[in-house]
Amino acid sequence: MSTTPPAIADSKQPATSPSRRELNKAATRQAISDAALQLLRSKGPGNFTVEDIAEAAAISRRTFFNYFSSTEAALASVTHGFLDNALAQFRLRPADEPILESARAALVQLADPMTVAPMAELYSLAQSNPQLNRSELEAWDHCTAQIIEAARERFARTSGGELDELYLRALAGSVISCGKAAMDVWFAQHGADLSAKSLSKLRQLLIDAMGLLGSGFTPTANLSTDRH
Amino acid sequence: MSTTPPAIADSKQPATSPSRRELNKAATRQAISDAALQLLRSKGPGNFTVEDIAEAAAISRRTFFNYFSSTEAALASVTHGFLDNALAQFRLRPADEPILESARAALVQLADPMTVAPMAELYSLAQSNPQLNRSELEAWDHCTAQIIEAARERFARTSGGELDELYLRALAGSVISCGKAAMDVWFAQHGADLSAKSLSKLRQLLIDAMGLLGSGFTPTANLSTDRH
């Protein structure tokens, strides 16, 4: 790693940030994450050490810890990427749209092969491992916190002030729980199948989950459309 | 610890299980948990080791690990106790009652001083610490899984077969999220205040959260009763 990248004639410098330093850091970070995932694939959870990851990423053990606080954290960057994506979609929605509708739209955006693939793989590999599952939980929780922030801003922008903390937190938590439930069901039924058919099923599950939430889980009228 | 308990004339042996061995184990487990909590109080999160806990509980370091897999796990037994309690309440509800109503009833049962006190203390002490928060999350997740089981059994008993996995998981996850949201708001507003007034507020928050869930988070009609 970082043995003087071959100084490509850097013709354009897109406005501000991507300095050499930042590019290197991003690359290293990615290399670590990739190496960790590769080892997870080849050796299985719990059967490799930080030293192994460092070696595979061609950095020192110490540098690994400059980037991630643990093996799990390195792997969880996949999940974080996935959820950050969801959050970004959510923030793009118009501020006057109902939260649930925004959530539905944001989640449906995720059901595309490129986005879901890494998540699906990590999910299946992590299944058996308690440690990994804990960091997955943490990632979802982190996302919940960010949704709360996003929704808070949105409310502040539209309705002046005085919003109900309970409403905010309960809603954000439920949205995430339902999103997670949909993915759990999908994983359970389809494993790592990323075919168009399977992905459309995922989309439908996400929509249905938001529908359940929006209708207060009325036990009658067993929700919407084409459950095979 | 375990230096031959003073052989109290064990007049009654309640039916089956509580043998001397099991009693000792339960006592040791409790002693460890207590010692850990005590250290958390006196030194703050992250400022004591497993060895410290073991010493305080008068056992060896190795024995600690026979009971708990980490410091956090020892502390999380508080939360597990709290949530197991909730689950037990849930299971006591009649099988034909709507799930949300059962959840509401079960959660309200928890808003009593003896039950909430340890949870509230742990919550405030754990606030700052990432490690502790992770095991808290894990505890809530574990509870979600058990609620799913409980609800599954209930459905199986009443409605024959064929129930919707998505419905089950989304509902259970949302119920837990809302319960957690209510507790979060309560903690944020009342800290460790266990007065009757504060507890009645907690009850109301729990009821309101279930109400929100049952009404599909309709943004209009800002829910029910006496907010502060």
Added chain:
DNA sequence: CCAAGAACTTGCACAGAGTGTAAAAATGCA
């Protein structure tokens, strides 16, 4: 272009977590 300084990497050392193993102590049972 280059020197000074900022940012990053690395090796080293060290405290602590977790686990296998085998011997010792406690407990259960006949």
Added chain:
DNA sequence: TGCATTTTTACACTCTGTGCAAGTTCTTGG
């Protein structure tokens, strides 16, 4: 009481996570 079973304990060992100081690489201003 004596033997079988379970639990505790000491010990050794690997791995994690972090502080520190010396070495590298990048940035920036002259």
